Amino acid sequence: MEDYYTASLLKQVAARPYYVRDERQQQQQSRPRPRPNSSAASSSPFFLKTRPDAIAAMAHPQTQFTHTEFTGDSSSMLRRRRTTVGRATAKAQLQRMKDSGQYDAFRLEKKPVYDKTRWPCPPPVYWDSDVAKWIEGACYLLSEEYDAEIDAAVRELADMIRGAQRPDGYLNTWFTMEEPEGRWSNIRDKHELVNEAALAHSNYYKNNLLIEPLEKYVKLISTVIGPGPDQKHAYPGHPETELALLRLYTATGNEDAYKLAQYFVEERGNQTGQDGLPYYEWERLQRGESPYQRPDSYSMHESSWYNQAHAPILEQQTIEGHAVRAMYLLTGVADLLCLDELGVKPYAHKSEYFEALTRLWNNMVDKKMYLTGGIGSMWQWEGFGIDYFLPQSSDEGGCYNETCASIAVIMLAERLLHLDLNSKYADIMELCLYNAVMTGLSLEGTAFTYVNQLASSESDKSRREDWFDTSCCPPNVMRLFGCLGGYLWDYGGSGRDAYVNVHLYTSAKVTFQVEEQQIILEQKSNWPWEGNTLFELQAPASTGVTIRLRIPSWARGNFTDQLTPSHKAAQVEKGYLVLPSAYTSANRAFSIQIDGFKPRFISPHPYTNQNTLTLARGPLIYCVEDVDNAWEQDHFRNVGIKSDSEVTEKEEEIDQMGERYIALRSVGWIRKIDDRTESESGIEPGISLRQTVVAEEKELTFIPYYLRANRGGRGHMRVGLLRG
């Protein structure tokens, strides 16, 4: 028998529930990790002592991730990917920021690369926020594994950012260099209000080098924008500021930041906010612009839905507009509610906003989300189409699915879990992570996709790029993986009661304290390939620990039977199997077996007019690529499958990368269309009943969607195949 861990992806962890590979974990933990200033602070996410009460309350993944360590060997998917991001992605992106001029922009030296032709917002306007995402991601990754080059770059950037700030607190390199008189003149389109790198920086470096300019900038913004008669009644054209401000408040207690975030949320979409007009319209009149002069992303002259500004949030019935903006906005709203929920800061309108949040979430998930977790079918505004409009590709009418948008869905879902512990949010979080987001990063970690269609076409092949003019997606992936540990679970407690809610299964260990008592929960899993997860809990005998385990919606079977040791009284509450403290006291080690890793066919809602089948296995969505099916010449447009086809599994490895995965195989069929024009065939013009399903069978090989575009090939790929 070959070595158990290397010969097969199917490890059946729970078959040996008490097996612990101590020596490898020791190796991993002993990797040197230089930490700046105080290494003792590593288990506490907050060094700024202003708000210790907020630690448990605002359990942001971006701060709590340091409590979690990915364990398992190199075949553990999340650990492996996070390592790649830390080692390869961060450096490759640093180089590209330097090549593109983004890095040096903070020196306030104009470069010829400053292309100003794109109106109203040339790409350099976004640069500050792209770089900020990289800084944020770098700080997260440094805390896992030190790298001198990355460290030096972050320090230099921090110095440059401080130097780029104007004496009054203003901080935006593009406006400062190109249009100093134009500040605050186009809040709708120009990104003056996006930045959340400082928090990550302060957490890692234990200093105020970025917090200080940020607070100075917040002070300035609070002067310019607000409800006062001489203030602008504005809100960000590109939301994200809201959540950054609330993180700042959580970390430092900065009341200006809280008030500003609350104002942004509540003022947004006010149709009479400034001199009886919607703010963006008032602002446009100040600029003397025609209402018909509009960015390319505004399809019609009244398209304030693009920025989610068509109505107050409480009145919005459907999720609309630019997908990334919508998700960041709702994440900010959720943060406001979390601060109340967790007792940090009461919020009077919590229940109405929660209702709006769930209404918009449900509209998105039920009617506007692809089965990969991608959102945004419309290229023009990189956002939502009408209900059920979910074509697979640009040659079918759309499919955008920006990587950033699904990252933001993950952020929002995590917040919603604090407000309403329901596996439906965690299911979507996992769906996005393993499919719509992971597909955005190459295996080497150095090439990216911005758009993640479900099918390629001649004009949009399944290909990766090194970098983009507007390069939010690459550093956003880096940022997400940097703090990924924070998304696995949430936990806390008081007195002698502690809890851990487990959202994602992998191999990882979390260490936290409740009333000075240290609790450690470790999970070992071969997820997403297998459904067994082994847990080991360490806690003082005096502390009762309730553990809740997510049962994915696609899981099958009776879950209480699949717990080892069994616990007949265990209940599933809103999708979480609840293990009471009596059980966890009696069973420090236990395992759960989630069934659902047999390949299955799924299908979009019938109203999408997508009469297709897609293979899924566990949380993974599969696709076909020409690399495995070299006979294909037309992007699998005429390839079908039947839901009763037999599907077999095969373990495969991508040689160069050592990446291992389970491929699926089945037999498909080829659609032959009598495609002659009416003049050739005598059939009715544009009309045919001659769609013939020919018995030509083809062996089909499927790979996980996240692995697409990693092995060369001609860029032909498809997720949904014709339903036979």
Place this chain on the structure above:
Amino acid sequence: MEDYYTASLLKQVAARPYYVRDERQQQQQSRPRPRPNSSAASSSPFFLKTRPDAIAAMAHPQTQFTHTEFTGDSSSMLRRRRTTVGRATAKAQLQRMKDSGQYDAFRLEKKPVYDKTRWPCPPPVYWDSDVAKWIEGACYLLSEEYDAEIDAAVRELADMIRGAQRPDGYLNTWFTMEEPEGRWSNIRDKHELVNEAALAHSNYYKNNLLIEPLEKYVKLISTVIGPGPDQKHAYPGHPETELALLRLYTATGNEDAYKLAQYFVEERGNQTGQDGLPYYEWERLQRGESPYQRPDSYSMHESSWYNQAHAPILEQQTIEGHAVRAMYLLTGVADLLCLDELGVKPYAHKSEYFEALTRLWNNMVDKKMYLTGGIGSMWQWEGFGIDYFLPQSSDEGGCYNETCASIAVIMLAERLLHLDLNSKYADIMELCLYNAVMTGLSLEGTAFTYVNQLASSESDKSRREDWFDTSCCPPNVMRLFGCLGGYLWDYGGSGRDAYVNVHLYTSAKVTFQVEEQQIILEQKSNWPWEGNTLFELQAPASTGVTIRLRIPSWARGNFTDQLTPSHKAAQVEKGYLVLPSAYTSANRAFSIQIDGFKPRFISPHPYTNQNTLTLARGPLIYCVEDVDNAWEQDHFRNVGIKSDSEVTEKEEEIDQMGERYIALRSVGWIRKIDDRTESESGIEPGISLRQTVVAEEKELTFIPYYLRANRGGRGHMRVGLLRG
């Protein structure tokens, strides 16, 4: 047995091939028809003697229709509809033009109704052309049946138009009243160049009252626009001028008109036409407008494809942009080629332009046309989407199908038949006429649709309106029906050889002359209900007449067998059954039996992702309406049918109108979708394999699409039903 003609729509005309209902025809022919000036001129479409050679050459339906008389009794569909248009539609529209201010605009009196808020083109800018269409239609209809009120209105309008012309020849009421300094400043968006009413007027009134100002205006335009260094290198933002100019040339020999039309066609889309820029871009710079300031119909800032100006016509590979403009433009191009084809005016680039015409036609018919003959899936630009993007309704992502667009397809198809006698063009002409166009007019003739979707939805019910702000469609229908006789056939000859190519079957009679010899061909048919058509030919023995009969693409069987008397040697050439003069000499009366009137299911191309079935019978496309299927509450969104379902026919009558038709009945099924959200059902978010086809059967009653929205109801309608 009840009376043969009134008891049944299914008359089987050819079962009695020699039956002629003389007395009824006499009644019809004896209806008094006052004609102005010279009643003797009625058989000649041109009174201006400048170009007698053009008579046969440019057989425009708009002039030749006077050769054709609709016969048959009141149940003959085209005759009946034309009568309604002549009696009810013309008067109702006249009243609405008066109510709206359109009529009085020609007095150059500003009215408060002049809404200038819509940029760049408030509706009154279109008014001249809307009224001109009405004048044109009225002149056609007057020649069929005199009406004093209509006659007086046309005369008054002619006077007003003459009075509205500026001394230099300029003629546009909106610019003259509202923006006299703005003439020619925005040829892209503002309709200064549309008018073809004058020709119809001159044909009917036998005077130059409108030709004169038109020629004066053409002279002015030829000064302003042209290839000269001081001229504008422009072309109409809304094509239609090209075909009007060529009609003017054909009628009068006005060389300026020909040259201008040719220039418009050849200059269009020149990317370096004016100072090295595309004309519309140059013009925009002159106006000092940002490229991002654009009408709502321009989705992005570079959308010159909207006006078919993105490339020279010869280089355009696919049909793009506003559907009506595209069709008028290509009709103008076809006219240019027809003038060469028929020996009137040689054109050096005929073959290249013919190649472009057929390329664009084929792209449209094969990939961008609905099975009703509707074109334009995109609401925003009232035009073409990408290949195969043909959703049925706005809640599926689009479906515009403007009535005018399909009228213009008919115009283009008729021209193409002169260039290439191929039934594929006549098939589309008929498809559009009986479906996409006739559905735009109510049975009373007084209510209209502008948009003709294939399925209703809550936001876009199947409803009619009295009038529109931009009201091109209602008078366009009037114009088409006014000269409909001209579309039935074309004919001509020289020496002792004459020919008639029969495109459309109905009951009608054409009278024309070849070398002073009179030829009369009469057809009697119960089309579109039955496939029998009886022909009777009158011609001097010395003249051989070749007759070609269109065989529709949907017809089945061996057509030479279905000719009575038979003629085994008859050949079908490009979809026309050719009856040589030997046959027609020997058989002055003969009949053709077209099989294909058994109800059949048709389906859009599979690439449309429309997995639907539609019932058709002969040239008619059927739909379901809630009037007949009162149980339906959701626009038939979940109603299906199977292609092997039995379909029965039933003759029906709409009581108030006496309109009779054949309804179809079949058994359908209801799709039940497990539509619970994931939180309710535990199914995967946004994903379902639970689309269940429940055995709940429903009786379905279908009516012809052209009859929809005539009998009240709740506005629920659908053409394509789910394929079971």
